[in-house]
Amino acid sequence: MRALFFGTPAISVPALDALHAIAEIPLVVCQPDRPAGRGLELRAPPVKQRALELGLRVEQPLKVKTPDFARLIAETNADVALVIAYGRILPKAVLDAPRRGCMNLHASILPKYRGAAPITWAIVNGERETGVCLMQMDEGMDTGPVYTTHRIPIGEDTTADELYVELGALAAQVVREDLLRAVSGDLVAAPQDHAAATMAPMLEKEHGRIDWSKPARAVHDHVRGMTSWPGAFTTCAGKGLKVLATRVALEQGVRGAPGTVTAADKGGVEVACGAGSITLVRGQLEGRKPLSAQELVAGRALTKGMILGA
Missing domain, CATH: 3.40.50.170 (Formyl transferase, N-terminal domain)
Incomplete structure (x- = not known):
């Protein structure tokens, strides 16, 4: 052949x-x-x-x-x-x-x-x-x-x-x-x-923007689907934040408005979604190197009560 x-x-x-x-x-x-x-x-x-x-x-x-x-x-x-x-x-x-x-x-x-x-x-x-x-x-x-x-x-x-x-x-x-x-x-x-038939259109940068009003599972699927191009992203205190890895939080009660950081301590970072919440595992602030959630908390980049995507 x-x-x-x-x-x-x-x-x-x-x-x-x-x-x-x-x-x-x-x-x-x-x-x-x-x-x-x-x-x-x-x-x-x-x-x-x-x-x-x-x-x-x-x-x-x-x-x-x-x-x-x-x-x-x-x-x-x-x-x-x-x-x-x-x-x-x-x-x-x-x-x-x-x-x-x-x-x-x-x-x-x-x-x-x-x-x-x-x-x-x-x-x-x-x-x-x-x-x-x-x-x-x-x-x-x-x-x-x-x-x-x-x-x-x-x-x-x-x-x-x-x-x-x-x-x-x-x-x-x-x-x-x-x-x-x-x-x-x-x-x-x-x-x-x-x-x-369904379509899978060509990816553009804006496709990576996270919609925190969606359920936790959908947000998690979005993050892992956008890895590594175009990359999932949001804003954090007016700066860009790439969300590199997440998990669906074990406890899925309503804890705040979508995008609200409901926990930020040595145990990790949780962010409220439209239904339930996700655990942020790894992220990267604009112009900085990738960091674990604990490192982002230690550097005060993420604090409880902050609203991502605002």
Whole structure:
């Protein structure tokens, strides 16, 4: 099997390794190098780094909707193109170029959470299960028929960063178990129920703002879902406060208006929510380093009676 690979971030790397073990890969496509770090030096995406280690050809087109790029894909004479978190919508000319078209590894249980950020939104919305779907790509946004769905549970305290790692490993398993069967025609793709579809839009910084009027479980899910981008945040005495880790407090009685710090001592920090309260485990004041809740209390950054988000 000759298979192209489209992917960019770290979650895509295990699938690339799995594909490399079962197929000839004439070309890997990822997004261009981007400035990163304090010095804003150009940094290659994880997929490019791994592909070069494997001795594979890499292309990083600025645009994919061009005749030249479609011609490049067609000239590889590939049986299939495997896509996972590439980050751009592929035009019909590219989708149709490989013999069996393009197949996508999507990190949700379709038709739920179509779009750019399925992992984050699944956690934020309190889902207790997610997975990876192998699907045939069409011109829509994750609307193509699905070959297989592999499911895993989402732990009550699992963060988006942790789930990325788990789903990356699961995607590699899907490649090993299902891709050859899909390409050969042994698997038949089933149409999605479009009426049941939900969306997972691209994340923006403002999505991280905490709404303390929500129940404690929803606030906790928001914090872990926004880890580490864009990051959950609120305000504290007029300054920004990143909320890095929380727990749902064991006692869930009403103790104050939403956002009120109801306890701040050596035992920790509790914040009232619309229903119940959360325990703040770790935070970071604007311009400061990350600190435990106890350290924030010792430095008087958090005090009982303070209202976060005011």
